[in-house]
Amino acid sequence: MNSPLLYLIRKPKVTIDNPPLLILLHGVGSNENDLFSLSDFLPDSFMIVSVRGPITLGRDRYGWYEISFLGGIPKIDSEQQKSSHQIILKFIDYLKTNYQFNTKQIWIGGFSQGAVMSYSVGLEHPDLIKGIIALSSRLLDETKNNIVMDQESKGQRIYIAHGTNDTVIPVTSARASKDFLDKVGFVPIYKEYTEGHTISREMLKDLVGWLEKELE
Numbered sequence: 181m182n183s184p185l186l187y188l189i190r191k192p193k194v195t196i197d198n199p200p201l202l203i204l205l206h207g208v209g210s211n212e213n214d215l216f217s218l219s220d221f222l223p224d225s226f227m228i229v230s231v232r233g234p235i236t237l238g239r240d241r242y243g244w245y246e247i248s249f250l251g252g253i254p255k256i257d258s259e260q261q262k263s264s265h266q267i268i269l270k271f272i273d274y275l276k277t278n279y280q281f282n283t284k285q286i287w288i289g290g291f292s293q294g295a296v297m298s299y300s301v302g303l304e305h306p307d308l309i310k311g312i313i314a315l316s317s318r319l320l321d322e323t324k325n326n327i328v329m330d331q332e333s334k335g336q337r338i339y340i341a342h343g344t345n346d347t348v349i350p351v352t353s354a355r356a357s358k359d360f361l362d363k364v365g366f367v368p369i370y371k372e373y374t375e376g377h378t379i380s381r382e383m384l385k386d387l388v389g390w391l392e393k394e395l396e
Contacts (some may be wrong), residue, residue, distance in 0.1 A: 181349045182274075183274050184234075185271045187212055188213070190253035193224035196225055200281065200285035200310075200395060201226070201279075202391075204289060204290060205273070205288070205291075205297050207294050207295075211240050212230045215291060216228075225352060233264065233293075235264070244293050245260035245261040245293070245396045256320070263321070265297065285311065286353065287310055287311040288313070289312060292349065293317075295315055296319075298314060299317065302336065303328065305332040311388065312336065312338045314338070314349070314354075315383065316346055316377050317354070329364055337394055339368070339387060340354055340358055340368050341370075342372055343375030343377065348377040354372075
């Protein structure tokens with residue numbers, strides 16, 4: 181089985197038979213190298229896989245779906261989003277057949293559009309995904325409509341971080357996502373920073389601290 185997506189991988193820095201897996205999804209217009217640059221700072225026990233989005237937007241620029249701004253209102257290509265969702269699921273199956281890791285400890289996270297996809301895959305497949313990381317992102321209405329709360333959902337770990345000065349995805353979107361998750365029964369960790377649309381050192385430090393605690 182060939183991989184349905186291009187990716188970079190960092191094996192665990194410690195000897196471990198069944199490491200937890202962390203899948204990283206970049207934002208629109210970026211590529212797999214972006215979040216992979218953070219891998220040296222992430223917990224040593226993780227097997228880390230940074231994935232390239234399937235849609236080519238330009239030279240070294242990729243995404244998970246396209247967005248139009250007709251009338252000044254952003255509208256996603258929902259068919260592309262659904263397709264990317266399914267491709268990510270196939271990619272996880274590919275990883276299962278080609279690498280050794282703990283299938284009960286699959287974490288998925290991303291930045292901006294990559295975190296939109298992490299919400300989508302994670303929340304709709306709580307039997308598959310243990311934890312979700314959403315940095316500078318938002319929940320799609322389509323994802324909200326596809327959530328079915330069960331015991332596995334209630335056990336999911338969710339970490340949300342957002343900049344109060346984000347002009348790409350306003351912090352109100354992150355707050356609304358957190359409020360929705362609270363309302364339906366999740367218990368997300370939520371943090372705000374005086375940042376724009378970026379991952380700051382403080383954000384990364386807090387995220388790593390949370391992951392290390394969750395992996396204990």
